Amino acid sequence: MKIIDCTTYYSEDLMLDIRFNILNEFVDKFIIVESKFSHSGQPKRLNFDINKFQKFKDKIEYLVIENEPDGIIKNTENSSEIKRKNSLLRIEQSYDFIINALNDVNENDLVCLSDNDEIPNFDSEHFKKSNKDIFIFKQLFFYYKFNLFYDLMPWYGTKACKKKKLLSFSWLRNLKNKKYPFWRIDTLFSNLKQINLEIVEDGGWHFTNIKSAKDIYEKLSNFGHHNEFDVSGISVEDIQKCIDKKIVNYDHKADKSLDNKYNASYKLQIINDKILPNYLINNKIKFKEWFDNS
Numbered sequence: 001m002k003i004i005d006c007t008t009y010y011s012e013d014l015m016l017d018i019r020f021n022i023l024n025e026f027v028d029k030f031i032i033v034e035s036k037f038s039h040s041g042q043p044k045r046l047n048f049d050i051n052k053f054q055k056f057k058d059k060i061e062y063l064v065i066e067n068e069p070d071g072i073i074k075n076t077e078n079s080s081e082i083k084r085k086n087s088l089l090r091i092e093q094s095y096d097f098i099i100n101a102l103n104d105v106n107e108n109d110l111v112c113l114s115d116n117d118e119i120p121n122f123d124s125e126h127f128k129k130s131n132k133d134i135f136i137f138k139q140l141f142f143y144y145k146f147n148l149f150y151d152l153m154p155w156y157g158t159k160a161c162k163k164k165k166l167l168s169f170s171w172l173r174n175l176k177n178k179k180y181p182f183w184r185i186d187t188l189f190s191n192l193k194q195i196n197l198e199i200v201e202d203g204g205w206h207f208t209n210i211k212s213a214k215d216i217y218e219k220l221s222n223f224g225h226h227n228e229f230d231v232s233g234i235s236v237e238d239i240q241k242c243i244d245k246k247i248v249n250y251d252h253k254a255d256k257s258l259d260n261k262y263n264a265s266y267k268l269q270i271i272n273d274k275i276l277p278n279y280l281i282n283n284k285i286k287f288k289e290w291f292d293n294s
Helices: 013-023 050-059 080-101 169-173 213-222 226-230 236-245 278-282
Strands: 003-009 029-035 060-065 110-114 118-120 134-143 155-162 198-200 204-208
Touching: 003 013, 003 080, 013 029, 013 050, 013 118, 013 278, 029 050, 029 080, 050 060, 060 080, 080 169, 110 118, 110 169, 118 134, 118 155, 155 169, 155 204, 213 236
Parallel strands: 003 029, 003 110, 029 060, 134 198, 134 204
Antiparallel strands: 110 155, 118 204, 134 155
């Protein structure tokens, strides 16, 4: 069984370099998708440069989305709901576009979908011993720095399945993060609720916002939930204060109906480096800017 690692890309060269180095020994092919539009619909230049990743170039297939998806509503003035729906269309497009790179992938090969900052642990014994066809990776959650741990909740990021089970990549991304018992009748009516899957408990790492305050601001202004950020009034200076104080101000457990979820104040924990990927531990000097040493 070959492993195909698929991810979307905006401009995250740091995370992409780390991703390649951690996963290279396990992965047979990397698929990178970049769009000429942000999730907020703003035209953007293409940022991916294969020359920065020469060590991995023979495994990389790079795809470019040239146009906006069908169904985009152009007049979004004063409508956060339309903006949200437009963003979801662009996100689904970026995921489902990956199918164009699977022509040479066998039916029993494993296709894995992650956001760029979600790194699966393919070295997990739990993963390696499983005979399931669908996997959800339960990941440790970090903010701002590689060793600042958000312990309020795990992150169910990377999802994977044998190609023969793949309905679409947006289906894979939206799978419910649990294994349902066989007697649950609702599993007959929703393909997002699966009985026969594996939750990989030691499933890797989610390193979110490992960026400068300015770059975080740009990301939050353009990512899928940008409408939530748009109404928050948060500035670059506010983000820098959160980084300095090791505070997460986004409420990950807030009701989905709330427009403004930037009202939390959770203190991050500095953790022992041993729970991090070996590549980061062995290259701590190289990435010293992205470790909290206070």
